[in-house]
Amino acid sequence: MKLENLKPAKGATHRKKRVGRGEGSGKGGTATRGTKGAQARAGYEHKAGFEGGQMPIQRRVPKFGFKNRNRVEYKAVNVADLQRLSERLGVTSFDHDTLISAGMASKTELIKVLGNGELTAKLEVSANAFSKSAVAKIEAAGGKTTVI
Numbered sequence: 001m002k003l004e005n006l007k008p009a010k011g012a013t014h015r016k017k018r019v020g021r022g023e024g025s026g027k028g029g030t031a032t033r034g035t036k037g038a039q040a041r042a043g044y045e046h047k048a049g050f051e052g053g054q055m056p057i058q059r060r061v062p063k064f065g066f067k068n069r070n071r072v073e074y075k076a077v078n079v080a081d082l083q084r085l086s087e088r089l090g091v092t093s094f095d096h097d098t099l100i101s102a103g104m105a106s107k108t109e110l111i112k113v114l115g116n117g118e119l120t121a122k123l124e125v126s127a128n129a130f131s132k133s134a135v136a137k138i139e140a141a142g143g144k145t146t147v148i
Contacts, residue, residue: 013075075109
């Protein structure tokens with residue numbers, strides 16, 4: 001077997017339909033476009049979403065819900081994650097850059113510290129937002145929180 005001998009499996013390919021090449025071809029005359037109307041003419045283009053005059057789906061289906069354009073999205077970091085990081089890296093002060101270098105968030109993300117998990121290390125944490133339980137746990141361990 002050589003590269004030039006390769007060919008598709010039998011029945012895998014179809015011959016191109018050659019329309020508008022005379023009556024003898026069986027595809028002459030209207031060239032499979034039906035009779036009359038805009039779609040039978042050359043240069044016919046319909047709008048995106050046009051369904052032949054039927055009410056289009058984007059108008060049939062009702063709109064619902066609400067997207068608050070002022071919503072602020074935070075990247076959640078738990079106190080358990082901070083505890084784990086402080087043990088692994090030996091760091092007691094966490095700020096935005098420290099969390100980014102540790103892979104907890106990206107440069108563009110805002111960080112919110114949440115109170116999930118246990119905290120024993122005395123940490124100084126600065127972030128964009130804190131939950132009440134996170135502040136309570138950090139201060140109970142003797143640490144300090146700073147909102148950026």
